[in-house]
Amino acid sequence: MASISQRDLRPVMFSEFLQHRSAGQAAANICAVSNENVVTRWTVFRGFKRFKDGDVSFEDAPRSGRLPAANDDA
Numbered sequence: 001m002a003s004i005s006q007r008d009l010r011p012v013m014f015s016e017f018l019q020h021r022s023a024g025q026a027a028a029n030i031c032a033v034s035n036e037n038v039v040t041r042w043t044v045f046r047g048f049k050r051f052k053d054g055d056v057s058f059e060d061a062p063r064s065g066r067l068p069a070a071n072d073d074a
Contacts, residue, residue, distance in 0.1 A: 007059070
């Protein structure tokens with residue numbers, strides 16, 4: 001089975017959040033369904049915190065810093 005992207009994982013975490021599951025229960029459920037260790041309890045905990053704070057978007061937040069540059073010298 002292909003790995004699940006973070007973008008695809010957030011709606012699944014949100015569903016677990018709406019069912020009032022703990023981060024540990026949610027991580028175990030997600031890993032059991034996917035037959036892989038696709039998410040940790042800590043990742044789900046951070047996602048749940050975002051949801052509790054009102055951020056229910058499933059898109060990545062913009063990141064600060066410099067964009068990586070391609071090395072054409074190689």
